[in-house]
Amino acid sequence: MPELTLIEAVNKALAFALAADDNVVILGEDVGVNGGVFRATVGLQERFGAERVLDTPLAETLIAGVAVGMASQGLRPVAEIQFMGFIYSAVDQILNHASRLRNRTRGRLSCPMVLRAPYGGGIHAPEHHSESYEAMFAHIPGLRVVIPSSPAQAYGLLLASINDPDPVVFLEPKRIYRLVKQEVGDNGDTLPLDTCYTLREGSDVTLVSWGAMLHETQQAAEQVANDGISAEVIDVATLKPLDMHTILDSVSKTGRCVIVHEAARTAGFGAEIAAQLSEHGLLSLLAPVKRVAGYDTVMPLYRLEEYYMPGVDQITAAVREVLEFG
Amino acid sequence: MPAPKRNKEDKRKTVASFDIRYTRYIDKDGQVVGVLPDVAKDPDALISLYRAMVLNRVFDQKAIALQRTGNLGTYASSLGQEAVFVAVGAVMKQQDVLVPYYREYGAQLLRGVTMTELLLYWGGDERGMDYAGPREDLPICVPIASQIPQAAGVALAMKYRREPRVAVTMFGDGATSKGDFYESANAAGAWNLPLVFVVNNNQWAISVSVAEQTHCKTLAQKAIAAGFPGEQVDGNDIIAVFDRFSAAMEKARNGGGPTLIEAITYRLSDHTTADDASRYRGDEDLSANWENEPLKRLRQYLIGMECWDQRREEQLRKSCELEVEQAIHAYLDTPPAAPESMFEYLYANLPAALTSQREDLSRRLKDRCQS
Ligand SMILES: Cc1ncc(C[n+]2csc(CCOP(=O)(O)OP(=O)(O)O)c2C)c(N)n1
Ligand SMILES: [Mg+2]
Numbered sequence: 001m002p003e004l005t006l007i008e009a010v011n012k013a014l015a016f017a018l019a020a021d022d023n024v025v026i027l028g029e030d031v032g033v034n035g036g037v038f039r040a041t042v043g044l045q046e047r048f049g050a051e052r053v054l055d056t057p058l059a060e061t062l063i064a065g066v067a068v069g070m071a072s073q074g075l076r077p078v079a080e081i082q083f084m085g086f087i088y089s090a091v092d093q094i095l096n097h098a099s100r101l102r103n104r105t106r107g108r109l110s111c112p113m114v115l116r117a118p119y120g121g122g123i124h125a126p127e128h129h130s131e132s133y134e135a136m137f138a139h140i141p142g143l144r145v146v147i148p149s150s151p152a153q154a155y156g157l158l159l160a161s162i163n164d165p166d167p168v169v170f171l172e173p174k175r176i177y178r179l180v181k182q183e184v185g186d187n188g189d190t191l192p193l194d195t196c197y198t199l200r201e202g203s204d205v206t207l208v209s210w211g212a213m214l215h216e217t218q219q220a221a222e223q224v225a226n227d228g229i230s231a232e233v234i235d236v237a238t239l240k241p242l243d244m245h246t247i248l249d250s251v252s253k254t255g256r257c258v259i260v261h262e263a264a265r266t267a268g269f270g271a272e273i274a275a276q277l278s279e280h281g282l283l284s285l286l287a288p289v290k291r292v293a294g295y296d297t298v299m300p301l302y303r304l305e306e307y308y309m310p311g312v313d314q315i316t317a318a319v320r321e322v323l324e325f326g
Numbered sequence: 327m328p329a330p331k332r333n334k335e336d337k338r339k340t341v342a343s344f345d346i347r348y349t350r351y352i353d354k355d356g357q358v359v360g361v362l363p364d365v366a367k368d369p370d371a372l373i374s375l376y377r378a379m380v381l382n383r384v385f386d387q388k389a390i391a392l393q394r395t396g397n398l399g400t401y402a403s404s405l406g407q408e409a410v411f412v413a414v415g416a417v418m419k420q421q422d423v424l425v426p427y428y429r430e431y432g433a434q435l436l437r438g439v440t441m442t443e444l445l446l447y448w449g450g451d452e453r454g455m456d457y458a459g460p461r462e463d464l465p466i467c468v469p470i471a472s473q474i475p476q477a478a479g480v481a482l483a484m485k486y487r488r489e490p491r492v493a494v495t496m497f498g499d500g501a502t503s504k505g506d507f508y509e510s511a512n513a514a515g516a517w518n519l520p521l522v523f524v525v526n527n528n529q530w531a532i533s534v535s536v537a538e539q540t541h542c543k544t545l546a547q548k549a550i551a552a553g554f555p556g557e558q559v560d561g562n563d564i565i566a567v568f569d570r571f572s573a574a575m576e577k578a579r580n581g582g583g584p585t586l587i588e589a590i591t592y593r594l595s596d597h598t599t600a601d602d603a604s605r606y607r608g609d610e611d612l613s614a615n616w617e618n619e620p621l622k623r624l625r626q627y628l629i630g631m632e633c634w635d636q637r638r639e640e641q642l643r644k645s646c647e648l649e650v651e652q653a654i655h656a657y658l659d660t661p662p663a664a665p666e667s668m669f670e671y672l673y674a675n676l677p678a679a680l681t682s683q684r685e686d687l688s689r690r691l692k693d694r695c696q697s
Contacts (some may be wrong), residue, residue, distance in 0.1 A: 025486065051486055057516055059509035062475045066513070069479020069493075073423070073462060076484070077479075089505070097476065103671040105454035110674065120549055141678050165674035194677050241677035248614045 001183040006176055010040045010116075010152035012186045013158040014078065018048045020188065021076065024162060026079030027054040028063060028116075037082055038118055064090035064115060068097045071113040071167070077159035078162055084119035084171065085128035090134075098167040099142035111167045114158075118174035120212050120262055120310055124302040131299050132263035134210075136170045139273070139298060143238040144168040144193060151182040151213040156191030157237060163190060173212035177228060193238045196246035205319050206250040209260040210236040213310065214305040217260045220315035229319060239269055247273060248281045255286035256322040260315055265293035288323035290318045335383040344550045345573055349570050350560035354552075354618050356626025363569040370631040375416055376624050376634075377642060382432035383621060385441055386595075388654060389448065393599045394508040399446045404564075406594030409620035410526050411496075412436065413567035417575055418494055423476035423494040425464045425483075426572070430526070433496065437463060440652035442660070446653060451663060452671075471497055471504035478510045481521035481584075492578045496524045500531025502545045504584070508552070515553035518583040523549070523576045525586065526561065528593035533606035546672040549586035561589030562620040594619060607616075614660065 004012065017024045026041055031057040036171040037043030045053035057062050060081055067077040081087045101111040135193070137145045146161050146168055148154035161168040168279065191197075199214065200221055209217040210301035214235055221231035232250050233262060236242070251257050259270035292310045300308050345505065350550055351360045358366075365371055367604035382404050392398040393449035404411055407429070416426060424437055431444055438459020447454030447466060464480070467473035477495030484491045501507055502525060514521045525545050529536055538540025549556030567589055575586035596603045603612075628634035671686040676684065690693045 049606020053374070057509070059505075060512065062478065062509035062513050065472065065506065065510070066479035069425070069464075069481075070483045070486075071479075072464060072476065073483040075482055092469060092472055092506075093475065097470060103668075104452055104455050105665075105671075106453055107671045108456045108461060109464070144673075167576050178471055194679070226361035237611050241673075241679035244679065274473050 001185050003181040004151045004155075004184045005181055006148065006151045006154045006172070007038055007040055007176045007178060009184050010158055010172065011042060011044070011153040012184065012192050013155045013162075014041060015044060015047065016186060016188050017076075017159060017162045017190050018044060018052060019077070022267060023074065023076045023079060023116040025052050025070065026074055026078050027056050029056060029058055029082050029292055031080050036046050036080060038174065040080065040116070044094060052065065060086055060090045066094035067113040067115065068093050068101070071098070071111040072101060072109045075078070076162060078113050078114045078116060080168045081115060081137060083129050083131060084117045087115075087117050094167065094169065095140050095220065097186060099140050102166065103142060104179045107261065110165055111164050114161045114168045114170050116170045116172060117176070120173045120175055121299060121305050122175035122212065124283070127301055129208070130302075130305065132261070133293070134171055135267060135269040135272075137171075138269050140240075142166070143240055144170070144238060145184065146193060146238050147171045147173065147211040147236070149173070149176070149235050150180070151186050151212055153191065153235070153237060155184045155186070155196070156189060157193065159188060160190035160193050164193060173224065175212040175213060179215065181245075181309050190243070194241055195243045196283055197235040197237050198232065198246065198250070200231065200233040202230035202254065204254055205229065205235060205256040205258060205322060206231045206247065207233045207258050207260060207315070207319070208227060208236060208247055208255045210239065213260045213262050216310065216312045217315055219312045220319065223312065224319050227322060229320065230299070231319060242246075242272070243275075244273075244276050244280065249278070251277060251281050252284040255283070255284055256291045258292060258315065258318045258322060260292045260310060261292050264296045265291060268293050287322040292318050327467040331555065334350070343396065343406060344547070346546045346550075346556065346558060348558040348560070349566045350563050351569070352563045352623055352627050353567045354562070354623055356623055356630055359393045363565065365568050366565045368629070369631060372628060372631075373567070373633065376621070376628060377646070378412040378416065378432055378436055379564070379621050379624065380642055381435065381646045381649065382408040382412060383430060383446055384643070385435075385444075386648050388650045389445065393594060393655065400598050400600045402430055402598045403595035404429050406615070406619055407526055407528055407591040407657045408432050409522065409564035409624070410561045410567050410589040410591055413564050413571055414494060414496065414524055417568060420460075420494070420582050421489075422494060422575075423462050423464070423480050423490045424460065424467060425473045425480060425493060427470070427473060427501070428466045428495045429467055430496050434463075439463070441650060442656040445653065445657035446538065446660060449657060451660070452667075453660075453663060455582060465467060466601075471506035473497070474501070474506050478513050478519060478520055481514065481519035482546065485517070485521055486508060490579050492520045492522060492575055494522045498531060499525060499527040499529065499539060499545060500534065500547055501525075503539055508548070510553035511584075514584040518581070520578040520581075520586045521579055522571070523584065523586040525588045526591055527588050528591045530593050530597070530607070532601060533603075540596050544588060546586055548586040549584075554584045554586070556586035556588065558588045558590060561591035562618045562623055564620060564624055661693040
């Protein structure tokens with residue numbers, strides 16, 4: 001099996017989908033000859049033609065709206081927003097249309113589209129290129145919100161998202177686009193949506209995260225293991241709809257939970273998980289649920305970026321805190 | 327020092343120029359003012375257009391009465407704009423796709439949307455968007471201009487599949503101030519899409535007049551900026567709308583790309599039943615515009631052709647009223663949807679995360695039955 005980076009896995013999944021189904025069309029800014037600013041679509045226009053890998057004018061409302069229109073007619077558009085910082089004018093189309101079309105028309109029309117966007121900090125990018133607003137999308141009924149954490153996850157989850165009959169916002173943690181290589185079989189196998197993935201089993205504490213922060217979260221699990229602390233690590237992967245069962249099962253075993261995300265703390269997606277833990281798992285909790293998250297500040301420009309992003313130390317400290325409680 | 331040599335190309339010159347055409351065939355008294363197109367010479371075709379306009383108006387009147395008596399939610403009327411809506415619906419072919427906004431019932435009815443469906447929609451029932459007729463048409467769109475990029479997507483899908491079909495999107499004068507409109511017009515030009523934009527310039531966006539909306543002399547010229555033709559028609563003259571919209575459709579169907587048609591109308595009603603237009607516009611303006619209204623104009627033209635009279639007018643009114651009454655009965659007799667249906671169409675398959683919420687609703691319903 002070839003070893004791929006996360007961005008290469010995205011590219012392979014897109015190529016597989018284009019080859020498998022004529023209804024799949026890729027569109028976005030610079031996705032054609034240039035192959036995307038992160039090279040997610042590199043080589044695809046050459047291989048599949050300019051009708052199937054389409055450079056759009058620079059207009060995000062248009063990109064999302066065109067995808068909704070195409071999907072309403074039975075195509076499977078995969079639209080790229082160049083950076084999450086520029087997704088906001090596409091939100092109207094996602095919130096008012098994509099996520100509601102099936103419901104509004106009682107199933108007459110549907111919206112099998114994917115909106116891909118790189119997100120998150122840590123690569124010293126310019127202003128507006130580093131935020132994490134996944135919780136905003138997770139609030140929208142009718143939508144799926146999927147975030148891969150590794151090359152294999154990216155490949156399988158992206159193909160599943162393209163095959164899914166409903167709209168998916170697929171957010172790619174760009175900090176780990178090229179961080180690690182992993183063996184990924186390019187055989188079209190999808191990974192299920194609507195489920196969390198347990199990346200590491202453990203019995204003392206449950207660490208829940210998604211996207212790039214899983215990298216630090218797994219390092220933290222490794223470090224505390226040296227002190228005899230056994231941490232279970234859960235990759236949420238699909239934030240919406242959320243598979244709370246996997247998290248509750250784990251917490252019923254460990255009794256302790258730390259949620260880790262890069263996004264600002266208040267009303268971040270960790271709040272939803274913590275709320276559900278208190279609603280459905282209170283009796284198994286041996287300590288308060290702890291969140292390790294970004295500050296409620298504007299994402300700083302890159303010189304201060306590292307002070308904003310949660311690090312391994314904060315995670316290990318939180319683990320110790322919940323273990324020492326009571 | 328010798329003067330630098332001047333090259334002819336150097337001096338200032340016009341590198342592009344444009345004009346906006348305006349079409350009217352029948353004036354407000356039903357008199358012919360131009361060389362008539364074929365449709366104007368076909369009494370049967372004109373009578374069926376007239377019937378559709380009357381039906382649209384009767385539907386409006388009765389829908390407003392339903393709203394006033396508490397049997398319908400907020401409703402947006404077509405009053406005064408029927409010629410545009412009916413012409414669009416009449417010219418489009420079945421395989422074309424309409425991407426509407428929210429007041430062009432005349433077009434939707436001719437496409438096979440039923441009056442019962444329209445009433446269900448404004449009566450608060452999603453089933454009113456499950457059109458039994460035009461399955462691929464988009465439903466009514468309330469967020470202004472947001473349907474326009476979708477129409478570009480529909481047109482792109484048609485082009486991608488090499489189908490001889492055309493997407494049509496309609497919107498108001500206010501919508502032409504939105505980025506959604508500009509972005510879509512630009513893309514339609516760049517991609518040479520089979521897409522016709524129809525602007526219903528009814529002079530008002532709720533209380534904001536066109537003069538306040540834009541400093542542009544026409545809305546049609548906004549298409550020029552996007553690289554394709556825009557033109558004006560007298561939207562109270564159905565023959566003009568029919569003729570120019572037909573030409574745009576044919577051009578789009580034959581690979582000639584998009585056109586924007588700005589139909590000049592006047593919103594003779596309040597914006598919706600929730601609005602009171604007397605707060606922002608005077609009676610003089612309104613009564614002056616009643617002189618231009620499109621039904622009277624076609625009726626007078628038909629009378630001039632000697633194919634219309636009082637007796638036929640009365641018969642037509644009666645048959646339209648009957649048709650609307652029947653739809654109203656069907657609407658009022660439709661039992662409300664099962665409350666659980668709010669979960670049914672959210673996703674293709676309800677995710678496990680939502681089953682407990684659906685069960686909660688079912689439990690509430692059971693409790694309510696028992697108490
Ligand atoms: C994006 C958006 N902003 C505001 C509104 C509230 N609103 C509803 S209709 C309307 C005016 C629309 O005017 P126009 O586009 O001229 O269409 P008309 O109703 O006159 O046919 C406004 C402001 C809305 N529905 N959507
Ligand atoms: Mg208007």
